[in-house]
Amino acid sequence: MDRRIRWTLGFVSFPLAGIAGGVVAGPVAGPVAALVGGTVTGLVLGIGQALAGRLDPRRWVPATAAGSGAGLLLGAAAVGYGTTLGELAVMGALTGLPLGLAQALALPAGTRARWAWAAAMPALWALGWTATTLAGVDVERQYTVFGAVGAITFSLLSGLLLHALLPREPAAALTPARR
DSSP, X not given: OOHHHHHHHGGGHHHHHHHHHXXXXXXXXXXXXXXXXXXXXXXXXXHHHHHHTTOOHHHHHHHHHHHHHHHHHHHHHHTTTOOSHHHHHHHHHHHHHHHHHHHHHHSOTTOTTHHHXXXXXXXXXXXXXXXXXXXXOOGGGOOSSOOHHHHHHHHHHHHHHHHHHSOOOOGGGSOGGGO
16 A cells, blocks of 8 residues: 555554543643543554554654644643634644654665655644634544544645655565555
8 A cells, every 4th residue: 555545544542642631631731631542642642653554653643642742732721721613723843843753863874855754744733723723623522632623634745845855765665566
């Protein structure tokens, strides 16, 4: 299966990650819930993303967990744990800062312009929250991550970016059907 499609299918890890974060930490209504919920969410999300693409889970999963925990703590606190469209867009952008930096460092060797990943994450996380809010999801329940509409949007756009940045697979790694 084409890796762009595999990455986009990784959007399934978003609802699973959100459920896990919510079960462990509850609503993102304070700093502990944001840090713990964000970290658990990032852990599950990182596993799903590593399984969907050419990412080393030993690097990607801890980077995603740490970046998500720190990012959600930063973003949610900055907006006073609010859930308006504007607040969630800002929260998403601020969440994407440490998350993007951590993940950029975890990208495989040979990744072109890894800084582009770090630069894109704030915008893509803000877009994920914006799409989720505009789709009518009950965001006032203070979830740890955006919903399915945001996840599909994020996964599609970040998958295209990841495809452009990752080093090409060596010809020997391609099966005859993929040549």
